[in-house]
Amino acid sequence: MKKTINELIKKEKRYLRELKSFSKNNPNKGEIFKMLGIIYDQKALKSKLKKKFQEKAKFYFQKALKYKKVKRDALRGLGTVFMHQGNYKKALYYYLKAHRMKRDADTYNDLGNLYRKMKQFKKAENFYKKGLKIAKRKEKDLYYKFIISAIQKNLNLLKIQTSS
Secondary structure, eight states, X not given: OHHHHHHHHHHHHHHHHHHHHSOTTOTTHHHHHHHHHHHHHHHHHTSSXXXXXXXXXXXXXXXXXXXXXXXXXXXXXXXXXXXXXXOHHXXXXXXXXXXXXOOOHHHHHHHHHHHHHTTOHHHHHHHHHHHHHHHHHTTTSHXXXXXXXXXXXXXXXXXXXXXX
């Protein structure tokens, strides 16, 4: 676990350096903001300073929303942070906004995870299955192979939760 935190710190420093080097209107700034949001969300999961890092994650995801190229990912990121905070209503709001932009396997997986956390197991299962169906049509793409694996893992977790 310590290694993971150290890796996150290295990535954080690298992205903050890159951010400083960009001009004000550089379109890649959105990607950097998104990546910093992801890093801080991950640090929140592994740290005693959970709230501080979650606030930083939200700050950077909010900044990323201004960049069309990463807006959907930033919405998903905000949904994830709110889900981790237990604010399921806000998480649902952001996940649905991202889902309306593009109904893809990753947003179906996000919504499945949220509904599983909310103990709405039938809804969770339906979203996972829809996501899996989409991902399997695109499984030649490495990203979708990852999504298939993630959804299958989540379906297994769902089965364990509902059988106990």
